[in-house]
Amino acid sequence: MIRIDKFLSQMQVATRSESKKLIKMKRITKNGVTVTDGGEKCDPQKDCICLDGTPIAYQEYHYLMLHKPAGCVTATEDRRDKTVMDYLPDNLRRGLSPVGRLDKDTEGLLLITDDGALNHSLLAPGRHVPKTYYARIQGIVTETDVTAFQEGLDIGEKKLTAPARLEILHVEEEEQVSEILVTITEGKFHQVKRMFQAVDKCVLYLKRLSMGSLHLDQELAPGAWRELTPEEISNLKEEAK
Secondary structure: OEEHHHHHHHOOOOOHHHHHHHHHOOOEEEOOEEOOOOOOEEOOOOOOEEEOOEEOOOOOOOEEEEEEOOOOEOOOOOOOOOEHHHHOOHHHHOOOEEOOOOOOOOEEEEEEEOOHHHHHHHHOOOOOOOEEEEEEEEOOOOHHHHHHHHHOOOOOOOOOOOOOEEEEEEEEOOOOEEEEEEEEOOOOOOHHHHHHHHOOOEEEEEEEEEEOOEEOOOOOOOOOEEEOOHHHHHHHHHHOO
16 A cells, blocks of 8 residues: 555656645546545555546556766665756656666666566576677777677686677777777676776767667767667566576
């Protein structure tokens, strides 16, 4: 059971304060009866809550795609830095958490959800969910590097990194800068940066493009977000099995 004003907030119908106004205006009903108290309880899976006669669809979990901008940390809260959660409306933040982590200066796709089971499954070490990044590299990336990434690199841990796919997109000989795509199946701390350090190169810019079947929506500007489509959610859950 949940308070009706909280239900309206979680379903993004209105903030808690706006919900009170809607109730005061007699625009909210529960099973056909006008709601007069926001503290009244409801069972979202059984009760029919309506706004102006239109049923409000219940959504147990939220799945959001954020285009993480550089300069914010992947955390639910931080005393010093802006977090990825600060880009979401207040009524959505409770219970949500990022799936995985992107470095402060890294941009790109970030999945945020309150589906703890899916979060855990996607991050499980044995799941090997592929994550693809675009990067600009200081240095000339060569086919030798491609082979080294495929064979695994020593980044100072007990084991070599798992095989990674490195694709060279463009090389600027004069400026000694390379553009690449790299796909990894692990999520070690600063992994992509450490892998390039292992081949004596430096990451200048890093952006995550995809995580499993989920691809960054090119219509989303940095800092913008949207709900996942039913198909995207279904595909992720299938991958997490």
